[in-house]
Each structure stands twice: as structure tokens, then as C-alpha cells.
Amino acid sequence: MPDADPATGFVSLVSAGPGDPELLTLKAVNRLALADVVLFDDLASGPVLDHVNPKAELISVGKRAGRPSARQEHVNMQLVSHAQMGRRVVRLKSGDSGIFGRLEEELIALTEAGIPFEIIPGVTSASAAAAAAGIPLTRRLTARRLQFVTGADVTGQLPDDINWTAIADPKVTTVVFMGQRSFPELAKGLRAHGLPGSTPALFAEAVGHPHQRLLRTTVEELARMLQDAQVTQPGLILYGPLAFSESEKTLIK
Numbered sequence: 393m394p395d396a397d398p399a400t401g402f403v404s405l406v407s408a409g410p411g412d413p414e415l416l417t418l419k420a421v422n423r424l425a426l427a428d429v430v431l432f433d434d435l436a437s438g439p440v441l442d443h444v445n446p447k448a449e450l451i452s453v454g455k456r457a458g459r460p461s462a463r464q465e466h467v468n469m470q471l472v473s474h475a476q477m478g479r480r481v482v483r484l485k486s487g488d489s490g491i492f493g494r495l496e497e498e499l500i501a502l503t504e505a506g507i508p509f510e511i512i513p514g515v516t517s518a519s520a521a522a523a524a525a526g527i528p529l530t531r532r533l534t535a536r537r538l539q540f541v542t543g544a545d546v547t548g549q550l551p552d553d554i555n556w557t558a559i560a561d562p563k564v565t566t567v568v569f570m571g572q573r574s575f576p577e578l579a580k581g582l583r584a585h586g587l588p589g590s591t592p593a594l595f596a597e598a599v600g601h602p603h604q605r606l607l608r609t610t611v612e613e614l615a616r617m618l619q620d621a622q623v624t625q626p627g628l629i630l631y632g633p634l635a636f637s638e639s640e641k642t643l644i645k
């Protein structure tokens with residue numbers, strides 16, 4: 393980590409991985425150990441915080457669907473003001489910070505304030521989910537494309553500008569982030585655009601946490617299961633030509 397200039401400080405935007413501290417990168421561990429202050433999200437908390445410099449100030453700026461969270465402008469302001477005190481600031485975000493992590497807003501705030509920063513990439517929950525389920529994300533013959541999509545727009549609803557042709561493509565592995573609530577509606581659209589309800593799906597909840605749950609199922613069954621489900625954990629939905637057999641519908645962990 394470069395030395396923090398007393399006038400501008402220095403911000404490391406650190407990716408925390410899915411939650412299992414063994415999935416932190418060495419760079420992430422180094423930045424946490426050197427930090428003066430760490431601003432962390434709800435999904436970037438737990439045992440990963442054991443690596444933080446014991447003298448550092450820890451500030452939760454928790455963001456979690458369905459729960460009150462600090463406003464983005466407030467987070468931007470805190471980042472800038474801690475850095476302007478000449479501190480080494482770590483902004484800890486879950487998974488890989490560049491994937492559905494509102495990284496851009498914070499980069500703009502830092503750039504506008506003239507604060508130097510670095511981005512430390514990490515293990516996205518999408519690859520951690522596939523690894524936990526024992527499957528690859530791509531397949532040489534049947535899944536030559538991989539797409540990450542969000543199931544929620546800024547209002548928490550299913551986005552209204554979905555590229556249905558792309559997400560109903562049966563030769564692609566699709567990973568839906570923040571999609572538990574909207575998946576029943578999404579699945580209806582997928583069916584209407586020709587994706588068979590029997591398409592294999594994986595529901596991966598709290599990946600990398602002690603209460604991790606993985607369910608091998610189909611698009612149709614998962615939509616039924618999530619219809620009235622209470623969402624209490626972060627979860628991902630993967631569907632497409634996944635490398636497990638369509639007839640295996642088991643709770644695998």
C-alpha cells in the first residue's frame with residue numbers, strides 16, 4: 393500500500409470475496425492489516441474482519457437488500473473525509489468489488505476529491521458458488537458464454553430493460569445476483585422467451601459462510617420455491633447447461 397499523503401490520504405477499494413476468509417487475496421489481507429480505518433458492507437463482514445489492524449477504526453456502512461443502509465452519498469462522503477485526514481482507508485466490499493458493487497460511484501467521488509486510490513480485485517460469489525457446487529461456470533461444448541445479471545434495479549424490482557434473448561439463451565451459463573425476490577417473475581419471462589422450465593438451476597445461499605446452502609434444481613422448481621420465500625441470506629441463482637444432471641435435484645450442502 394503506498395504511503396498515505398497527509399493531505400489526501402489513500403483509499404484501497406478491497407474485494408473481500410464471498411465471506412470465507414481463506415478466499416481473501418494476499419493483497420486484501422495486507423491492506424486490511426495496514427488500514428487506519430475500514431468502511432465495510434454487511435456482506436463484507438464476519439471473519440474477514442479478523443484480518444483488520446486491531447488499531448483501525450471499523451465503520452459499518454452496511455448495505456443489504458431489504459434492510460436500512462447508509463445512503464451512497466453518505467458512504468462517498470465518509471470515504472473522502474477519512475482520506476482527507478491523511479488516513480489509510482480501506483473500503484471493503486463483498487465478492488469482487490467491480491461486480492454489482494456500486495464501485496463507480498465511489499471512484500467518481502474519490503477522483504473528484506483528488507484522492508489517490510487502488511482497486512484490489514477478489515473472488516466473486518459467482519465463482520465461489522460454482523466451486524462450492526463442484527461445477528465449472530463454462531463448458532467447452534455447451535456453455536461458451538457466461539453472463540452475470542442483476543435481478544433487481546435501483547428500486548429493488550426486476551429491471552424493465554432486460555435483454556430477454558440473451559438471458560433465455562440455453563447455451564449460456566447465467567448467474568443472477570440479487571434475484572431471489574424477482575426470480576418467479578424472471579422465470580415467467582424466460583419461459584415466454586423459450587427457455588425450458590426443466591433447465592438446470594443452482595440456488596446458492598450464503599456461500600463461504602458456515603450456514604452455506606446449495607440446492608440443485610430446475611428453473612421451474614426454483615421459481616416455485618422462491619414464490620413466497622422469506623429472503624434472509626444473500627443468494628445467487630445460476631441456470632443454464634450446468635454440469636450436473638437434470639435429474640439430480642438434491643440439497644447438496
Ligand SMILES: C[S@@+](CC[C@H](N)C(=O)[O-])C[C@H]1O[C@@H](n2cnc3c(N)ncnc32)[C@H](O)[C@@H]1O
Binds near residue numbers: 490491568569571
Ligand atoms: C451488491 S451484490 C455484490 C456482489 C459481489 N460484488 C460479488 O462479486 O459477489 C450482492 C449480491 O451478491 C450475491 N452474493 C454476495 N455474497 C454472496 C454469498 N456469500 N453467497 C451468495 N450470494 C452472494 C447475492 O446475490 C447478493 O444479493
